[in-house]
Amino acid sequence: MKLKVFSAPYLIWMAVFIVVPLLMVVYFAFTDDAGHFTMQHISDVGQYANIFVRSVWLSLVATAVCLVMAYPVSFMLSRMDKHRQGTMLMIVMLPMWMNFLLRTYAWMTILGNNGILNHLLSLVGLGPYKFINTSGAVVLGMVYNYLPFMILPLYSVMVKIDHSLLEAASDLGCSSRSTLLRVVLPLSVPGITSGITMVFVPAISTFIISRMLGGGSNLLIGDLIEMQFLGNAYNPHLGAAISLVLMVMILLIMTLMNQFDPDEQVLM
Amino acid sequence: MLKKLLSAAAALVLFAGTCTACSAAPSDAPEEEAEEETEEQTLTIEDPDYYTRFRGKNISINVYNWGEYISDGADEGTLNVNLEFEKLTGITVNYTNYATNEEMYAKLKGGGTAYDVIIPSDYMISKMIREKMIQPLNFDNIPNYRYIMDNFRGQGYDPDNEYSVPYTWGTVGIIYDTTMIDIPKEDIDWDLLWNPDYADQILMFDNPRDAFAIAELTLGFSINTEDTDELEQAAFKLFQQKRIVQGYVMDEVFDKMEAGDALIAPYYAGDALTMLENNDSLDFVIPKSGTNLFVDAMCIPSTARQKEAAEMYINFMCEPDIAFANIDYICYSTPNSAAYEMLDEETRESPVCYPDEDFIADKTTVFVSLSEEANRKMQDLWTEMKSAEDEKTNKWITPVFLIVCIAMTIFVLIHRKIKEKKDIF
Structure with a gap:
């Protein structure tokens, strides 16, 4: 009973800064300038289908790349001795000590037509290639920025897998491949699902990455929402409607994800 | 040993990262100027009595201005305008910044704030007049309005001169790399931005109003057109250009042009000067077929709490010495005749900052606010144009x-x- 009192500050915080704003988003999405009920804005969202498709696609690709890159790294990390684990984890976290905007800004100079990468390539007689302002650059930006969010949950689940389980598997004649598939993989499912959630959700709603690395012509949903508020036409109702559709979409995808995880209800 | 190596490597990575980040940060503060003019700028107020009314009444005003848009005394010998105002009048100035007109508008529209002085651009002023968000000024309290040049009075956005006092102005032109583009300067026109020879070397405005204006100028339409058909044609023109555009940018243009990542970009004259200073091979030209003239002017929102003090602030900003200090810092052009006289000859003759008066009168147009419908139409066309790359996806x-x-x-x-x-x- 006593513990409930201590959770009061956060409960109040949640009510004022999460629940109320969400209700306001819903209210704005379903009303027009005069405050009357309308479905117009929600149905208008349909015309931006291609932007939704692109956002979902790019963030799925980024999530997949993160997973493929992070899985072996996390496994390797979890099998190292304790001292080295600390150092390696610190290196994983290192980029996050610097502001997200600055890091993305740095990529702009690296990938530019006269940027560092093209400069290096020209030294060996290659290029110049067009790196920046492509959807590939946007995916790269997402992967770079969100990779730690994939590694950390995977690592924290894998580090709990007892080494004796792996030994037992090989004692009983498991090849290293089937040890991975039938022992490590099933045990790391909770890490995979929460890693996917933590990468996919910020990736699908990002807007600054596509602006900086996509050259403004790889619009994502985040850009679209930003344009409704700070663009030429101030249209908070449409902006709220797009946000609402996005939230419902993410919610559904997450519910679907959770079905693959039999024991734990991840992040919901 | 390995651990040491690793932490050394980590430190190196961090250091390298910081360096890239630093060199990547936009450097729009012109630092060299201070060295050229070491003489201290002095402040003479013609009628100091006017400013004494609020002394000792413990009043404060909230000023909401663009970033980097006032002389702050950071360079040696320049004036800190807000501090001088506080010293002179005893009124405290709470000074805050915004980055775009739309940001400022959204903040005021959202309510809950009380600003006393804002400095929006032309089209935003007419929009705010229409929505009664700014109030008429009492020009008896702004005697220094007499310094404002005639060409900047009675502009389209505030035809009866009731709501605004011009602060700065400028034009939109093309910044280009002279080493790579061998077209004579006087032949350059907006069609350079559609020239396929420079495919993937062209930058474009990442805001619909400025981008549409350029398309409309090439098509010979008014930049204030609300005609759906003309807007659609302009959008199509922009769509044709999209193939050869390297990227849609705003302030990123500084880095990209200075580093030589792109050869051609349209931008504002005052900012072009900064880029020219940092990269010698760049030049700036105002296309001969005409351009957009923008004016940023001081206004008082309807929700202001201290209208008279705000008018005093506006008057102070029009004092010749203050107007000069500001324009010297901002590098835009001044509508204040007294401050203009104080500029050195080179600046006054500069075709970038002060183009020929006949050209200004005949070939430049000021934005006025578009109707709500036209604005939304433009925004829709812009979104459509920018995301049109992929084949039409079914809206279902x-x-x-x-x-x-x-x-x-x-x-x-x-x-x-x-x-x-x-x-x-």
């Missing part, structure tokens, strides 16, 4: 996707329920 795809997601979730849930029941028995 989002709802269908949502329904499929719901169906799958329900299916999985039912499947699990059935399985659970089986397990029990």
